Amino acid sequence: MRVLIIDDEDDVLTMYKERLEADKFEIETASNGQKGLDLAFANPPDVILLDIIMPKFNGLDVLQMLKSRTETKDVPVYLLTNLPEEASGEKAKQLGAAGYLVKANNEPSTVANLLKGLASAQKRE
Amino acid sequence: MKQRGAHTALEVEHKYARYAEMASWVVMILVLLFVRFIPQEIIDKDSVYYLAGGIMSFALLYYYVFTKYLNPRQRFWIKNVTDVVFIAILIHLLQDFKTFFFALYLLPLISAALYLNVIDSLLLATTAVLFVGAEIFLQSQELIQPERLIIGSWQIAFMVFITLFTRFLALQLVEERSAKKRAVRESVRAGEISRIQRDFIAQSGHQLLTPLSIIQGNVSLFLAGTLGKTSPKQKEFLETIYRHTQRLVKIVDEMMRLASAEERRATLHVQPSDLNELVETAVDEMRPRAEEKGLKVHFEAAGGLPKLLLDPDKIEQVILNVMDNAVKYTKKGLIFITVKKMPGSWVQVAVKDTGPGIKAEDQGHLFDRFFRAPDIQQVAKEEGTGLGLSIAKVLIEKHGGKIWFESEYGKGSTFYFKLPVAH
Numbered sequence: 001m002r003v004l005i006i007d008d009e010d011d012v013l014t015m016y017k018e019r020l021e022a023d024k025f026e027i028e029t030a031s032n033g034q035k036g037l038d039l040a041f042a043n044p045p046d047v048i049l050l051d052i053i054m055p056k057f058n059g060l061d062v063l064q065m066l067k068s069r070t071e072t073k074d075v076p077v078y079l080l081t082n083l084p085e086e087a088s089g090e091k092a093k094q095l096g097a098a099g100y101l102v103k104a105n106n107e108p109s110t111v112a113n114l115l116k117g118l119a120s121a122q123k124r125e
Numbered sequence: 126m127k128q129r130g131a132h133t134a135l136e137v138e139h140k141y142a143r144y145a146e147m148a149s150w151v152v153m154i155l156v157l158l159f160v161r162f163i164p165q166e167i168i169d170k171d172s173v174y175y176l177a178g179g180i181m182s183f184a185l186l187y188y189y190v191f192t193k194y195l196n197p198r199q200r201f202w203i204k205n206v207t208d209v210v211f212i213a214i215l216i217h218l219l220q221d222f223k224t225f226f227f228a229l230y231l232l233p234l235i236s237a238a239l240y241l242n243v244i245d246s247l248l249l250a251t252t253a254v255l256f257v258g259a260e261i262f263l264q265s266q267e268l269i270q271p272e273r274l275i276i277g278s279w280q281i282a283f284m285v286f287i288t289l290f291t292r293f294l295a296l297q298l299v300e301e302r303s304a305k306k307r308a309v310r311e312s313v314r315a316g317e318i319s320r321i322q323r324d325f326i327a328q329s330g331h332q333l334l335t336p337l338s339i340i341q342g343n344v345s346l347f348l349a350g351t352l353g354k355t356s357p358k359q360k361e362f363l364e365t366i367y368r369h370t371q372r373l374v375k376i377v378d379e380m381m382r383l384a385s386a387e388e389r390r391a392t393l394h395v396q397p398s399d400l401n402e403l404v405e406t407a408v409d410e411m412r413p414r415a416e417e418k419g420l421k422v423h424f425e426a427a428g429g430l431p432k433l434l435l436d437p438d439k440i441e442q443v444i445l446n447v448m449d450n451a452v453k454y455t456k457k458g459l460i461f462i463t464v465k466k467m468p469g470s471w472v473q474v475a476v477k478d479t480g481p482g483i484k485a486e487d488q489g490h491l492f493d494r495f496f497r498a499p500d501i502q503q504v505a506k507e508e509g510t511g512l513g514l515s516i517a518k519v520l521i522e523k524h525g526g527k528i529w530f531e532s533e534y535g536k537g538s539t540f541y542f543k544l545p546v547a548h
Contacts, residue, residue, distance in 0.1 A: 082334035
């Protein structure tokens with residue numbers, strides 16, 4: 001399963017990449033919204049993990065862009081962020097995010113399990 | 126500072142009042158100069174020039190002396206009275222009843238209607254009417270056409286109409302302006318503070334949690350064995366780091382929740398205050414509006430009330446917000462405000478109205494921010510921000526008090542709030 005992670009903190013990218021690659025996921029990373037979109041449009045992944053608060057290109061804007069293009073609109077996007085859910089959970093749902101993961105409560109192993117579940121669900125389809 | 130009629134008319138200090146004042150002086154002086162061109166047989170020019178001299182001296186006296194010793198409203202009142210008197214004299218001297226000179230009366234009448242209160246402006250209109258009537262009477266003694274009488278009566282009717290109409294306009298303007306100002310103030314304040322708060326909370330939360338989540342996540346990689354084998358001892362100490370990081374995350378999360386749940390960071394400036402007086406002041410401020418709608422306002426103070434520790438400005442705002450609703454949404458009947466001592470060291474303020482009441486399905490949402498009952502547009506044409514009660518709730522609860530209501534749809538509502546008596 002191919003996963004694209006977009007987050008402005010390099011340490012966050014390293015953290016999740018380390019664990020997910022150990023679980024045999026194919027990982028692509030981008031440290032800003034624009035790079036992330038370029039990668040997603042060029043080679044649509046199976047899942048996208050997207051940080052919301054990023055300088056210049058806000059995560060919610062990236063989400064909107066992803067949902068507006070045919071090649072990426074069906075890719076499930078999980079918002080990976082530090083804000084408590086009330087802060088922008090509503091807007092995220094409105095824009096079509098698949099889920100909301102507060103980083104502090106969802107360390108790499110949790111995300112790995114979530115993605116494993118997703119992968120087996122997708123295989124079954 | 127709060128004059129009896131001041132808030133039912135445009136303020137005399139208003140800049141247009143000054144312009145109107147100056148304009149009327151200019152017009153009067155121009156008219157007197159114009160008199161110069163009227164043929165001698167018609168008038169006795171000397172008396173007119175004496176009149177002109179009188180006006181000039183009065184003008185000087187007015188601006189240098191009266192400005193010093195009288196307040197703007199008194200000055201305004203005197204000016205309008207003297208205007209009317211001089212116009213009457215002028216008309217008498219000129220024996221001219223035609224439109225032009227009569228129209229001069231309108232200047233003081235309109236400015237009085239705009240800037241003075243009801244009684245004063247009606248008195249002035251009556252005075253002008255009396256002068257016109259007197260002039261008609263004097264002229265009729267010399268046996269002149271009855272059409273003078275007819276014109277005269279029309280002129281009187283017109284003056285009364287202009288005065289009343291201008292007053293009505295002025296009141297509308299004042300109402301509109303103060304309602305707009307209030308709504309803007311409220312929403313700006315609430316909106317601004319919430320936005321600043323929300324931004325600050327989101328920012329600081331994010332800044333604290335980002336490094337924390339990275340620390341926690343990295344430690345978890347060690348513990349999960351993703352980074353290679355770790356000895357049991359290493360695991361033990363890594364687990365300690367992990368546990369404490371989790372604690373920090375929980376604390377920050379809780380702090381952020383608390384901060385965002387708090388609506389206002391307003392600091393209370395508490396001092397011993399007389400609640401009866403506070404409520405009475407607020408009632409007095411509301412009273413003219415209510416009475417103009419034909420509502421009866423009744424206030425009952427509590428006897429033997431000790432001074433309460435509260436922020437007088439904030440509590441006054443609460444009372445005004447609650448009463449504002451009562452006045453806005455009650456079409457007829459009464460508004461009954463009481464202050465009562467309650468058992469258990471509480472003082473309770475109740476505002477009862479005979480308004481439309483609140484529907485059961487709306488009752489749970491009444492204190493929500495920006496909530497306005499869906500059918501409220503039919504009940505009150507006035508705009509509202511929907512913030513009055515939510516702000517009141519926050520302020521009362523900050524004082525350690527409680528705010529609630531009882532309402533029956535179609536019958537009316539009573540809003541209560543209680544404050545603790547400090548020891």
